Amino acid sequence: MGIAILNGLLNTTTTTESTTNTPLPTHFSATVRSTSSLTTLQSQFQSHLTTSSLTIHSSTHNHAAITSASTIILACDPTDIPSLLSDPSTRSALCSPPPTSSPKLLISIAAGWTVSSLRELLSPPQESILYILRALPNICATISQSITAIELPSEEVQLSARTRVPQALISLTEGIFSRIGRTVQVRADQMDTFTVLGGSTPAFIAVFVEALVDGGVAMGLGREEARMTVAQVLRGTGDLLLGGEHPALLKERGTSPGGCTMGGLCVLEEGGFRGLVGRAVREGVTVAEGMGRGVGLVNGTGRK
Numbered sequence: 001m002g003i004a005i006l007n008g009l010l011n012t013t014t015t016t017e018s019t020t021n022t023p024l025p026t027h028f029s030a031t032v033r034s035t036s037s038l039t040t041l042q043s044q045f046q047s048h049l050t051t052s053s054l055t056i057h058s059s060t061h062n063h064a065a066i067t068s069a070s071t072i073i074l075a076c077d078p079t080d081i082p083s084l085l086s087d088p089s090t091r092s093a094l095c096s097p098p099p100t101s102s103p104k105l106l107i108s109i110a111a112g113w114t115v116s117s118l119r120e121l122l123s124p125p126q127e128s129i130l131y132i133l134r135a136l137p138n139i140c141a142t143i144s145q146s147i148t149a150i151e152l153p154s155e156e157v158q159l160s161a162r163t164r165v166p167q168a169l170i171s172l173t174e175g176i177f178s179r180i181g182r183t184v185q186v187r188a189d190q191m192d193t194f195t196v197l198g199g200s201t202p203a204f205i206a207v208f209v210e211a212l213v214d215g216g217v218a219m220g221l222g223r224e225e226a227r228m229t230v231a232q233v234l235r236g237t238g239d240l241l242l243g244g245e246h247p248a249l250l251k252e253r254g255t256s257p258g259g260c261t262m263g264g265l266c267v268l269e270e271g272g273f274r275g276l277v278g279r280a281v282r283e284g285v286t287v288a289e290g291m292g293r294g295v296g297l298v299n300g301t302g303r304k
Ligand SMILES: NC(=O)c1ccc[n+]([C@@H]2O[C@H](COP(=O)([O-])OP(=O)(O)OC[C@H]3O[C@@H](n4cnc5c(N)ncnc54)[C@H](OP(=O)(O)O)[C@@H]3O)[C@@H](O)[C@H]2O)c1
Pocket: 001, 002, 031, 032, 033, 034, 035, 037, 038, 058, 059, 062, 075, 076, 077, 078, 080, 084, 109, 110, 111, 112, 136, 137, 138, 139, 199
């Protein structure tokens, strides 16, 4: 995900309408932990290394990279966060009080980590100011087609001068993530729902696609033709919806009396398709809520 964001910032001009005109950073430092990731990054971004817009280091340089930056994107695995953020050198680089350092913006994309849990882990000293924002991209970021939720800071956060995130930094965050797709502003209490709608929907749709393709193959179409057909239909339908087409009207436009689409839809309705999809979303959100509270095995379907 870090590579996708860096790629968007370095290479993409503008993929979709940007929601903000905030100037974006022009110099970047990336750090990774392993030698193999270091080599991968260095070869992928070789052309940028020579223009000095980018430096790539191992995690031993985390302190230096954070110290020299004003905006830090936290993109490691959620399970690595406790060891990373409780490391005294990372913590001191992020939370140095003025005049040693001006306040930094930490943008976390780690699933399941709330702003308050990150702040609790870091526990910045009283005299320091650290702004924390949470953003949640999805897998389509890898082709700069993400929908990324930018979590709006809660009222409680905005009431305190120490934690209040300036509007300019929210715009900056939107600007960064609009380089890898679209952004949407979401309240903290809506993030678990977004996690499923934005994050799980690609997998839900992939299962629907598999079923459609199997149906096509069962009725005589080649697998590749069926897969390409459904994928292009998805892209076209997505563009129609993004263009403002209402899903109910789209359905009505495609259903003529006594026709094949209506016949197929009747079967989906008989099987409780809408109810099942709605329940899948609700189950996913319930699991996401539990994960956020550190509850293990909250997924009822995963219980032994
Ligand atoms: N993948 C998704 O679709 C998706 C969607 C939304 C949000 N997210 C969130 O995005 C984050 C990254 O996910 P991912 O799939 O990109 O994971 P990933 O492929 O495992 O990437 C994590 C990166 O963090 C690096 N890292 C770990 N510890 C580090 C440290 N102490 N210092 C510097 N770098 C360190 C790792 O380096 P090494 O490779 O050298 O170990 C790796 O390059 C996660 O928090 C995830 O919840 C992912």
